[in-house]
Amino acid sequence: MVRIRLRRVGLKHQPSYRIVVADQRAARAGGYIEVIGFHNPRTQPSTDIVQEDRALYWLSVGAQPSEAVVTLFKRTGTAARFERLKAGAKLEELVAEAEKARAEAAPVSGRTRFASPEPGQGKMKPKGE
Template identity: 55%
Template sequence: MVRIRLRRAGVRNKPSYRMVAADQDSARDGRFLEILGHYNPRDEPATIVVDEARMLHWLGKGAQPSDTMARLLGVVGTMKRFDRLKAGEPLEGLLAEAALAAAQPAVPAPRAARPNKKTKAAAAAALAAAAAPAA
C-alpha cells in the first residue's frame, strides 16, 4: 500500500521534512516513489508547500496519508479539495483554487494553552461573582 508521509531532511537538531509517496514497508528515510512537497516546522509560521496536482493524483490512486500528513493537508485545504474532487468537481478549478491558496501562507492553529491554578481560580471567582445575587 502506498502511504503519503514525511521524510526527514536537514541536519542534526534542524529538521525539515519532504512530503513523499512511499511504499508502506519502506523505512522513514528510505526509498520513495515521488516527492510531493516540503514542510519546515522551524520557520515562523511553519512553511508548508504542496504540489497539489500530484498530491490529488496519489490520493485518487488510493494512497493513504499518515496521521501527521492528514493534519498538514487539512491545514492547507488539500483534503477538502480532494473530497470535492471525489464529489465530481473538475480538477482544473480545484488546482486554480489551490494556487490562489498557496499565495497566502498557511498557518497551523496554535495549541490551546493549558490552564494553570491562577487562571482556574480567577475563572471560578468570576463565576461565583456572577452567580451571587446583587444585594
C-alpha cells in the same frame, strides 16, 4: 500499500521534511516514489508547500496519508479539495484554486522560532576581545 508520509531531511536538531509517496514497507529514510511537497516546522509560521495536482492524484488512486500528513493537508486545504474532487469537481479547477490560495497567503518568513544569541552571549566570544 502506498502511503503519503514525511521524510526527515536537514541537519541534526534542525529538522525539515519532504512529503513523499512511498511504499508502506520502505524505511522512513529509505526509497520513495515521488516527492510532492515540503514542510519546515522551524519557521514561524511553519512552511508547508504541497504540489496539489500530484497530491490529489495520489489520493485519488488510493494512497493513504499518514496522521501527520493528514494534519498538513487539512492546514493547506488539500483535504477539503480532495473531498470536492470525490464529489465530482474538476481537478484543473481545484489546482487553480489552490494556486490562488497560495498566492494570497501571507508571505513566508525565513525567521526561525529559535533566536540566535546576541553577540557576546553564549560560549563564543566576539572576535577582537
